[in-house]
Amino acid sequence: MPKIQEIARGVLAGDRRSIARAITTIENNSPKAQELIASIFPHTGNAHIIGLTGPPGSGKSTLIDKIIREYRRKGKTVGVIAVDPTSPFTGGAFLGDRIRMQELSTDQGVFIRSMATRNYLGGIAKATKNAAKVLDAAGKDVVIVETVGAGQSEVEIIKVAQTIVVLFAPGLGDEIQAIKAGIMEIADIFVVNKADRANADKAVMDIQAMLQLNNKEKKWKPPVLKTAALTGEGVPQLIERIEEHRLFLEKKFERKRSREKAEAELVEAIKEKVASSIIEELKREGKLEEFLQKILEKKMDPASIAEKLLNRKFGKQV
Amino acid sequence: MQNQRKIRVLIAKPGLDSHDRGAKIIARALRDAGMEVIYTGLKQTPEQIVETALQEDVDVIGLSILSGAHKTLFPMIMELLKQKGLTDVLVVAGGIIPEEDVPEMKKLGIKEIFGPGTRTDKIVQFVFENVPKRT
Amino acid sequence: MSDKEKINEIAKERERWEKTTLPKWIGQSPERKSEFRNHSGTLIKRVYTPEDIKDLDYMRDLGFPGEYPFTRGVHATMHRGRLWTMRQFSGYGTAEQTNQRFKYLLKEGETGLSIAFDYPSIRGYDSDHPFSKGEVGICGVAVSSLKDMEVLFNGIPLDKVTTSMTINGPAAMLLAMYIAVGNKQGVPMEKLGGTTQNDVLKEFFAQKLIIFPPKPSLKLVTDIVEYCTKHVPRWNPISISGYHIREAGGNAVQELAFTLYDGITYVESCLERGMKVDEFAPRLSFFFAAHNDLFEEIAKFRAARRIWAKTMKERFHAKNPRSMWMRMHVQTAGFTLTAQQPLNNITRVTIQALSAVLAGTQSLHTNSFDEALALPSEEAVRIALRTQQIIAHESGVVNTIDPLAGSYYVENLTNEMEERTMEYFRKLDDMGGAIPAIEKGFFQKEIADSAYEYQKEVDEKRRILVGVNDYTTEEKQPIKVLRVDPKVEEEQVTSLHKLKSERDNKKVNEMLEKLHYATEKDENLMPIIIDAVKAYATIGEICDVLRKIYGEYKELIVI
CATH class of the missing domain: 3.40.50.300 (P-loop containing nucleotide triphosphate hydrolases)
Incomplete structure (x- = not known):
């Protein structure tokens, strides 16, 4: 499989196989997907x-x-x-x-x-x-x-x-x-x-x-x-x-819609990035199970756990 | 981030015959085994099959033919795959393909030929075991 | 004792038997399965008794052979009078090769011809079309023009044989060619006998060799019926087919219900055209598969006759008994043939053929044992034909009519077939008819589900297929399969090009223009198609004109 930058270059050149591979990379949520999107984004x-x-x-x-x-x-x-x-x-x-x-x-x-x-x-x-x-x-x-x-x-x-x-x-x-x-x-x-x-x-x-x-x-x-x-x-x-x-x-007056769209995309991206980074961290530390157990035993509600984890990650009230 | 790789399969019917009972059953069995199956219907030309495989970036192509035209159409398909650089795709075939033609078909690069009466779970298993690994 | 009392007595005895005798036996050796079912999923009882046919009214439900409701057969003497037509579907290579095969079969005692066309012809392409590559003469005979048809029937007088043509999309063109050959032989079309399959509805959900969309397809079918009713009175313009529905995966009930419902749709279309039911209905014929479950198949054929008779009488108010006749051709089910231990197929075919004969078929094709591998060899075809001859002359089953009538089991199954078919009819009526059902993918889904279920049964060994999932052997039986010489395509293309350069092309173009005009004006196209083929316009050229106006159908895929 070619390197991700090769695929990105291929996409920009309109190469069909690269386009196909790029979509697969994104679909599979491969580790390199973000790099790929970043490379092509300016050309969209x-x-x-x-x-x-x-x-x-x-x-x-x-x-x-x-x-x-x-x-x-x-x-x-x-x-x-x-x-x-x-x-x-x-x-x-x-x-x-x-x-x-x-x-x-x-x-x-x-x-x-x-x-x-x-x-x-x-x-x-x-x-x-x-x-x-x-x-x-x-x-x-x-x-x-x-x-x-x-x-x-x-x-x-x-x-x-x-x-x-x-x-x-x-x-x-x-x-x-x-x-x-x-x-x-x-x-x-x-x-x-x-x-x-x-x-x-x-x-x-x-x-x-x-x-x-x-x-x-x-x-x-x-x-x-x-x-x-x-x-x-x-x-x-x-x-x-x-x-x-x-x-x-x-026409200008519809810029609002594009702006809203950009905002929505940003919000979604942040949600996903933050969520997955915290979850990954918990998994690495082997603590995910512990928190899930707390929810199941009704000792802590999911939102409070989320707040606690955010505090831990960013070191301040969010 | 979670890797969500799925096996993508193209089930294609080259040639003019319309016996799609087998192709559809295989498509359904592969889907039920968790794969993403693209089925393009009857009467597909070699060019259409290969272009579809390319655009869909499939891991596997399953060719089904019962018209007897495999000796003409399979070499065309395999040659086009090569030309387009799709050499890492697993190609398997089924239908009515006489025993004596099998070695010739395999020489073209078709990994396995499943004759009438093959159990569908055997085919599913074969695909799982032989699908090319991608990085 | 009254009948009712008798039944009650039997019921009581049965309960006693189930409580006393049966448990002893089951205790010693249990039954092989917890439940027994046939292909249509009917739960089969351990034993059938008069209780299971207690509502059967002999005169209402069975009657006598040759009389309404024709459950016991359409003729009063059935096979005691005339045996069924032994009609072997055949065709491969060039017209000349198939002509040889036809002559061989006639010499061996076949009594009717049946043409298998190659895929390009079936799909309305000439042999030189890009789609035809690798397919010319492979699965049937290549016929692109009247020239090929002339060679195909060289030395076979059309007033001495009847011919069945398995052709749908281009049925009008091939019938036109047949008429033209007759014309050249000096046989007027009033004397031509035979059948065009011409059943386009089942193409949309079963056989899928489709050219045009549903509406124009149905229009062409109706054109043929109308033309034949007036000019080719001995021709069966449609053979309403369940065979392909079964082969595509449908079960026996689905085969029965969908086929007869297609029949209803054709009748309605002809009535809309302004024809009278008793003018055309007597020439409608049917085509079914004979699968492995002997009694289920027999019940299916018997139920088919009864339902059709009732439908014609009650739904369409036919007066002529012949309109209520269901004449049928049966073919043993190709799908049941195994590539493993192929000689076993001879036995399968025998059982299947027997069901058709026991149920009073008018015509029969028996498959050759090597057909899961390739086109049949001459030897295999001969054995298939001999199978019919052995049933006819040695088995004795033809000595009496409908010998299974009155069997508690068979009559019960026949009733059930009818009931389940009527349920489908109601459902289809509610959907607005066959075409809306096709557009919704209803038939397709029903068939796909049955096919998948059958395969699962085989995979999980709930259904045993000898030589496939049980009683397997490593040893290979050496079978010599028939090969079509790849040179056939070259020869065929060369002769087609020669024809195209030698014929009167000005006349051909003129005919095609006329056809275009007639199509746009929605006229009956048979007369102009006959003129066009006589001028040696090809199937591809004629279909192209129609494709341009009607468009091409894209299948609705339902998995």
Whole structure:
């Protein structure tokens, strides 16, 4: 296996094998992952990262296939990260999204990577964000992240993507119900796929009605589009809207959002670093078991232990 | 930090045949053994298989073929893997591959051929034991 | 004593037997397993008695052969009159090689032909397409154009044989070629007899050799039915197939239920087209697998006939008894063949074939013992055919009709098959039909689960496969397998290129344009496809026109 700096250089040069290896390194949380991210970080921020979420059967992968084709027609390069769930029982996963895009797998301007959640919650994997950065640093113009699409709380995508497309298909049951639960707030564009189905127009109207109730003071009014992923109908219009949203984000008043995102990322990174350094230390000292026992015996609560450990580490009240 | 390495496997069906019963059962067995399994469906060209293996950075490729075209397609796949530098990937195969073809296939670099009637746990075990170690 | 009293008496006696006689025996030597189940998961009782068929009404549920509900058979004389058609699926290499094999089989006493096409032909590609590399003539005969079809039937008069074609996506093109060959031989299409499989629905979840999406696929099927009803009256336009559902991993109940439900879908599609049920339904035929569990299979075939008859009568209000007939072709289950100790397969095939005969099949293919290894050799094919002949002429099972009727066990199983099938029907109706069920992955999931369960049973030795997970031997039986010469591809490609340079290409293009136009206008495509193949347009060219308009289907993968 090549050295991490070689991989980083490879990524920046757009070498496909290096990109693949870099993502694996991040996914596996290898000791060198941090070094890798640090090396590529200055070269990120050029790609437009699109998140695509929606319930199972709404046609996410098929739509992405058509979106890629449209971008390719425009001469853009595309990276895709398709996330599927890890089984909580076996730790294994079946990754089958790319089958819909498989014809594009030999296009050198396209890079598709399947990713298992590895029990991370929120519809993506822990490594998704940094994997998207790898594709960004490797020079992809557009990076599309397909979420698991299983639940209603897939809001983690907001931490990864700049433009979030929420997909529905008529006839899947309580689709509108799904919008109410959180996703409403994060959606930048709504798409009703399988537009050839009978109740597509009704779904569009339902969403629009709900938007009127919810989005009064927002500067960006999320549009509601119709597509037919099988034929590609409506996809050029979707790309136009995505592009509009990108331009909107570039305007100054939306800096706030980028700032919030940076802050969230920093907070999360600190949490993780601090937590893992303390836990590792306890393990090294063989004290982890001791503290766990205290909790089990109800002698000390977890928060008090945490405070004590922080005091010990930083030598002052936090 | 915890290392979360998982074995990643590509199950691929080259050729035009559609007998995917075996491929799917293997995919399921490997998944249930804790691996991450990428299955790309039927009718995959050698180029698609190798490109997928590269992008997905898999440790293992399982090829399943029952059409009899293995003598044409397997050499193409193995040659492309070499060209792309994917020489450290474990390649195994299954399906209807006559006994007398096995030595020739192994010479190409296919580590093992699992014929009809192979127990799935044997295949899982083989993968665990032979998956290349990565640093 | 009334019937009810008799049953009560038997029940009492059974309880006594279970309390007194049985424990003594079980005490001395316990039963081999705590429970016995068949492939569909039915718990099999120790012994069956009149209690288990107490609700059976002879005239309502069985009747007489040739009469509703046809449980006992579709003909009044069954195999006492005509034996079933012994139809061996075959094809490999070039059309010329397969023509030789056909002639050999006919000489050996086969009574109908059955063409196995190679994968490129099945998937609608010509032999020179990049996808065809390494596949030409390997798993069947390569047919790219009418030229190949002419060679395939050289010296075989089409008014003397019936021909079955295992073809789905490009069924219209190959039927068109068959009609064109007949035309050249001077046999009008009214006289052509045979079957096109043409069952696209099961392709989406079982066989998966799909070209077009569900809706246009169903449209093409309906075109063929409509055309044949009017012009090729002796042709069976669809062979509604459970075989592949079983081979993909489904159990006997799933095979039965999904196949018959596909049948319902075709009937509905034809009715929507404006056809009358009694015009087309008599020509619908079926195709099932015969697996190892003898009685389960027999029950399945008998239940199939009864359910279909009732469905046609009650759901579709058919009047013509022939519309209620289920005529079936059966093939022994290829999946059960083992690569280990391959000669054992002869025994398996015999048992499987026996189930089909005992249950009154119209047509039968017996697999060759070497098919888990490669295409069958001539010797293996002959033994397979001889197996049918031995059953027909030596076993005596054909001397009476439906000999297992009245068996407490078989009748009980038959009833259960029917009940479980009706449950699936209700579920599928609730889902909105077969196409929504395909789109939801319902069939796929059911089949994948059964396949995985079966494999686990084998792996864990809960199910014994002789020579595979028990009674194994290191010794290898030397089997000479048939090899297709790789030169076949070269020859085939050369002759295809020659054809493409010699035919009237202006006419071909004109036909393809017409086809394009007719497809866009949603006309019945059979007439124009016949014209196109007569001009020597190839399968690939014709399918390309349709691909452009209909798109290509991408499978929904359910593991």
